[in-house]
Amino acid sequence: MIELQLVNNEFPKLSICIATYNRGRFIGETLDSILGQMEPGVELVVVDGASPDSTPEVMVQYMARYPEIRYYREQENSGIDRDYDKAVGYARGEYCWLMTDDDLMHSGAIFRVLESLNDNHELVVVNSEVRNVDFSTVLEEGFLKFTDDRVYSSVAGEKFFSEVANYLSFIGGVVIKRSLWQERDRSSYYGTLFIHVGVIFQQPPIVRAKVIAEPLIMIRYGNAMWTPRGFEIWMFKWPELIWSFTDFSNEAKISVCPREPWRRGRLLFFYRAIGGYTITEYRRLLAAGANGMSRAVFFGIAVFPATIANFIAGLYCVFVNRKARTALDSISRSQHASWMSRILAKFL
Structure with missing residues (x-):
């Protein structure tokens, strides 16, 4: 692993953590949507899983202009779950936003999240709109069909699981307290492609969570690295993970996906x-x-x-x-x- 740039020694409130692989064509647009709205107390951590494309060259150009970026290029690719886990490990923020490497943030998204973090939630879930690959068409105005923000007193409750777990298949909407992430089991979820879901729904339950109803992210639908494996992932890997959580009823799990x-x-x-x-x-x-x-x-x-x-x-x-x-x-x-x-x- 090589860390190509460091910033000052202050501990930020929020680390925006991106795990990337072979996204040289897209990551610049993602970075532009983030860096144009950076706030004091926010850093950007990018973990590159040994991309063989132009990703390193793109990152060098951005680091020359933005000292908020901390870029780590790994010597080998260890998979999306491990790379997000590494990103949280490299981060210094009290909270980590597990942002994706080809989607875009709406203007004001960071400010809106920072406001929510002042309420001392352990987990904040950010809603997203879904667009086509070139962002020209809105396919869904909001993935979560919420009109108002919602606060949940326990993530272990059936209500949060039933209402939000399906959306959490998208990692980019997750903002989680870094200390909570690190004290939980992560290695058991390496290879699932959804390490964040395993962290969120394992025991002991997260005590306080919030969902921001306003879509703050634009998802580039159909551009996921795993699209060629979509059948296996959504027919087998995702259901196996959801049905592995024994603390939820079958009815709650069926509301997320069939077994x-x-x-x-x-x-x-x-x-x-x-x-x-x-x-x-x-x-x-x-x-x-x-x-x-x-x-x-x-x-x-x-x-x-x-x-x-x-x-x-x-x-x-x-x-x-x-x-x-x-x-x-x-x-x-x-x-x-x-x-x-x-x-x-x-x-x-």
């Missing part, structure tokens, strides 16, 4: 439509767990013509579920999208 979403034919068909589910995924992930008619259905979807599935899924989003704008965006950007699917996306 085995891959058994739902409609979801399989959607992933077939965007190219995420093929005969390879069927053989590697589903064949052993299915039997009888289910196996036949799962196999049939895996070999169904992807271009036709893409068009059918697009029709569904336009004429049956017009609120499924993010799904339609995925359908229209798929390698299997025809000109008809793209026209449907523009129509909605």
Whole structure:
């Protein structure tokens, strides 16, 4: 690990922590959205997991202009969970905002978060709006459909878990007390891709949490590094993590995600439509767990013509579920999208 720049020895209130890998094309725009609104008592920590692209060159240019940046380039890539854990370890702030490396902060976001930290919450969750890859279209005005800020007296409660856990699949909305993070088990969640969720929902419960209803982040939807692995992640890894929390009822966990979403034919068909589910995924992930008619259905979807599935899924989003704008965006950007699917996306 090489630390390329340090700032003064003061301990800031807030460390904005970014773990990045191969985002040289995007991280500059993210940094611009942050650095233009920096406040006293805020630092920016970037951990680069040995990116082989232009990330180091981009970071050197920014460090020459902004002393608030502390950039750590690792000698090898150790995965997103470990890199965020390292970022919190390198940070010096009382709180850490686990920001993403390709999304954008709205103007005034840092000030708004600092205001919330004055209330001594252990966890602050920041709402986001969802946009397409070039930010030209708003797909969801707010991921969390909250109109007012909410304060929870215990994260262990069913209410917080049911209302917020699904959103927490997005790490960029998490602002957490650094001391709390460090005193909790993190290594058990290396490799889950959601280390922050494991930290938040393990015992003992976080006592005081707040959700900021106003969307302060713009998510660049469809640009995640794990998009090619989306089927495995959302059908297996995410449900396994959510259902591993034994302190919540089955009803609460179902409100976040089904235990085995891959058994739902409609979801399989959607992933077939965007190219995420093929005969390879069927053989590697589903064949052993299915039997009888289910196996036949799962196999049939895996070999169904992807271009036709893409068009059918697009029709569904336009004429049956017009609120499924993010799904339609995925359908229209798929390698299997025809000109008809793209026209449907523009129509909605």
